Amino acid sequence: MRAAVFDRFGPPEVLHVVHIPDPVPGPGEIRVRVLAAGVQPFDVAVREGTMPWAKVEFPQTIGQEYAGVIDSLGEGVRDLAVGDPVLGSTMLNGSAELVCVPAANVVRKPHNLDFPTAAALVAASQTASGALLELGVGADDVLLVHAAAGSVGTVATQLARLAGATVIGSAGPENHERVRRQGAVPVSYGKDLVSLVRATGLHPTVALDGAGGEAITQSLELGIAPDRVGTIVDDKTAAEHGTRVVRAGRDPERLARVVELAARGEVVMPVHAFPLDSVVEAHRAVESRHSQGKVVLLLASTNS
Structure with a gap:
């Protein structure tokens, strides 16, 4: 082979x-x-x-x-x-x-899900669904997703919206329309992120960091409690600030649930x-x- x-x-x-x-x-x-x-x-x-x-x-x-x-x-x-x-x-x-x-x-x-999309969902689905579960994201939350146009951010945004949460997604300007189609309010990442989030009039209650860099400190500056700030990429900063590393691991049952949502067109990758x-x-x-x-x-x- x-x-x-x-x-x-x-x-x-x-x-x-x-x-x-x-x-x-x-x-x-x-x-x-x-x-x-x-x-x-x-x-x-x-x-x-x-x-x-x-x-x-x-x-x-x-x-x-x-x-x-x-x-x-x-x-x-x-x-x-x-x-x-x-x-x-x-x-x-x-x-x-x-x-x-x-x-x-x-x-x-599922028969109506093509192979490339199926492969694309494997890691992102398990990581995103596990992270939202660990952070307890629900209908009353405003979730800030750092790197919302990435594969994990893409799935996390859509799963959170399906759970009833409001989502703010950071991404480069070229990806804002895609983030918007996923159901999130797009903001640009970088040094102005805190002011841009505040300008939306929304008040984040939980954050998922898939970007690293300033994401954790910016989340805390926005008033999110440390135990509701989770990262999948920045263990060092999480340890420094007492926030969470959210890696729920592989779980075929969680993957199967997201795959079924994708087959119905409710999650797009x-x-x-x-x-x-x-x-x-x-x-x-x-x-x-x-x-x-x-x-x-x-x-x-x-x-x-």
């Missing part, structure tokens, strides 16, 4: 596509023929060598999110069948034509797709933090 690998830590250019042996599913596992694979900041950090707890052995495959079709069953798998479309999380091997994963961890793909052979360009797009949608690699025809 073909897979994206890297032989040393470094910039996107260390990535290349090679042929490696096909994996074989063990007991309780399935093998998925991957049609689309998400690319996320975690992948960038692993490739750069700035994720020290991630166990890397060169040549190292990469990727955490996949969507595709089951092509082989391991011993003991009963509730899934060859040909079933599925999606889910994996660890450091998703950007490949085949991946073996525990059958218990997969989510069935824009996709920026690259072929597998353009994995270097895909990683550059993630690093730029200005990609117009979630970055996804296409590994085969994804029309179904």
Whole structure:
């Protein structure tokens, strides 16, 4: 099979596509023929060598999110069948034509959700839904989402709106219309964010930081209680100010709920797709933090 690998830590250019042996599913596992694979900041950090707890052995495959079709069953798998479309999380091997994963961890793909969108939702759905749960976001809240145009911010905004909350979303001016379509009041990020939020006339009660930088201190300046300021990116500043790091972890049930909302058109995720052979360009797009949608690699025809 073909897979994206890297032989040393470094910039996107260390990535290349090679042929490696096909994996074989063990007991309780399935093998998925991957049609689309998400690319996320975690992948960038692993490739750069700035994720020290991630166990890397060169040549190292990469990727955490996949969507595709089951092509082989391991011993003991009963509730899934060859040909079933599925999606889910994996660890450091998703950007490949085949991946073996525990059958218990997969989510069935609804027939009316395309494979690129399914792959794009995997990490963002689990991170966003878990963060909102930990922060207790509800109908009486005004949620400030830092980086509302990012993949996590995109899902968090829409889930919060579905829960009845009012949402303010920070983003660059070029993304304000998209943030508005997601149901949020857009404001520009940067040094003027506090005054821009105040100018909306809304009073945030909870904040989700997907941007880092000044986001935590700005949230506190707006009067949000420290235990209702959560970050997914800035552990150091959170520790300094007594705010929260919100990482609920992977949960197929939470992912399945968001996927069903997406299949009904209630959660929308824009996709920026690259072929597998353009994995270097895909990683550059993630690093730029200005990609117009979630970055996804296409590994085969994804029309179904």
